[in-house]
Amino acid sequence: xxxxxxxxxxxxxxxxxxxxxxxxxxxxxxxxxxxxxxxxxxxxxxxxxxxxxxxxxxxxxxxxxxxxxxxxxxxxxxxxxxxxxxxxxxxxxxxxxxxxxxxxxxxxxxxxxxxxxxxxxxxxxxxxxxxxxxxxxxxxxxxxxxxxxxxxxxxxxxxxxxxxxxxxxxxxxxxxxxxxxxxxxxxxxxxxxxxxxxxxxxxxxxxxxxxxxxxxxxxxxxxxxxxxxxxxxxxxxxxxxxxxxxxxx
Numbered sequence: 001x002x003x004x005x006x007x008x009x010x011x012x013x014x015x016x017x018x019x020x021x022x023x024x025x026x027x028x029x030x031x032x033x034x035x036x037x038x039x040x041x042x043x044x045x046x047x048x049x050x051x052x053x054x055x056x057x058x059x060x061x062x063x064x065x066x067x068x069x070x071x072x073x074x075x076x077x078x079x080x081x082x083x084x085x086x087x088x089x090x091x092x093x094x095x096x097x098x099x100x101x102x103x104x105x106x107x108x109x110x111x112x113x114x115x116x117x118x119x120x121x122x123x124x125x126x127x128x129x130x131x132x133x134x135x136x137x138x139x140x141x142x143x144x145x146x147x148x149x150x151x152x153x154x155x156x157x158x159x160x161x162x163x164x165x166x167x168x169x170x171x172x173x174x175x176x177x178x179x180x181x182x183x184x185x186x187x188x189x190x191x192x193x194x195x196x197x198x199x200x201x202x203x204x205x206x207x208x209x210x211x212x213x214x215x216x217x218x219x220x221x222x223x224x225x226x227x228x229x230x231x232x233x234x235x236x237x238x239x240x241x242x243x244x245x246x247x248x249x
Contacts, residue, residue: 001089001093001094001096001097001100002097003089003097004084004089004093004094004096004097004098004101005097005098005100005101005104007097007101008071008097008098008101008102009101009104009105012067012101012105017066017070018067018105021063021066021067021109022063022105022108022109024063025059025062025063025109026109026112026113028059029052029055029056029059029113032051032055033051033052033055033116039051039055041120048120048130048131049116049117049120049130049135049138052113052116053138053141053142053211056113056142057142057145057178057203057204057207060106060142060145060146060149061149061171061174061175061178062171063106063109064102064106064146064149064150064152064153064170064174065149065153065156065166065167065168065170065171065174066167067102067105067106067150067153068102068150068153068154068156068157068166068170069153069156069157069163069164069166069167069170070157070163070166071098071102071153071154071157071158071166072098072154072157072158072166072234072238073157073160073161073162073163073165073166074163076160076161077161077162081238091235091238091239092231092235094238095154095231095234095235095238096231098154099150099151099154099231102150102153102154103146103147103150106146106149106150107143107146110139110142110143110146114139117130117135131213133213134211134212134213136213137210137211137212137213137214137215138210138211138213140210140215141207141208141209141210141211142207144206144207144210144219144220144223145178145203145207145223147223147226147227148177148203148223148226148227148230149174149178151226151227151229151230151231151234152170152173152174152177152226152230153166153170153174154230154231154234155173155230155231155233155234155237156169156170156173157170158234158237158238159237177202177203177226178202178203178204178207179202179204180202181198181199181201181202181205182198182199182202182204182205184198185198185199185202203223203226206218206219206222206223
């Protein structure tokens with residue numbers, strides 16, 4: 001797994017696509033947070049990063065599929081997946097190596113946004129007036145959200161040998177799991193109890209719960225379950241491709 005992890009990191013930073021994806025993410029968050037009037041903290045007038053944590057999931061929804069779209073699609077297109085299968089590595093080693101490499105890159109993209117905390121604290125009229133606990137909780141929520149989105153992205157990449165298709169499928173799947181169930185819960189036909197449980201299926205419910213500053217075990221179990229589910233689905237997808245290849249031979 002370690003060799004796959006290092007290979008993926010090197011491959012990502014040897015391509016301009018990796019740098020562009022991270023740069024676009026940071027520029028977009030910066031523009032929406034400080035420049036664009038409707039979402040600017042400067043226009044909002046309060047020393048809080050709530051605006052950032054409201055927008056960040058949507059930016060991650062674009063960044064993570066861009067990072068994961070080549071995970072398996074490139075291997076299938078180049079035929080190197082057969083080479084990997086000859087190495088003393090299990091399918092799970094390959095999947096986890098690619099998963100943790102993609103997750104590390106996403107966390108790397110989030111690290112520069114910590115400067116926003118210092119900026120908000122400096123702009124505040126009252127010293128040390130920011131909600132540090134809420135900010136830490138929100139960053140923890142973002143990391144958990146990133147773990148789920150990354151697992152979804154890696155799975156979607158295993159379904160195709162086309163990077164663009166992998167990106168679009170991952171984008172749709174992340175949107176569906178983040179906001180789709182929450183939107184369904186708002187339909188009048190589901191009001192009266194089932195709307196609450198529908199909302200709980202979505203990632204937004206658990207992300208918002210952690211962002212309040214309280215890391216509940218139920219939210220942690222939810223995100224771990226999403227990771228296990230999509231890693232297992234990725235394994236099944238690889239096994240299916242291996243079986244199809246063996247049948248054709």
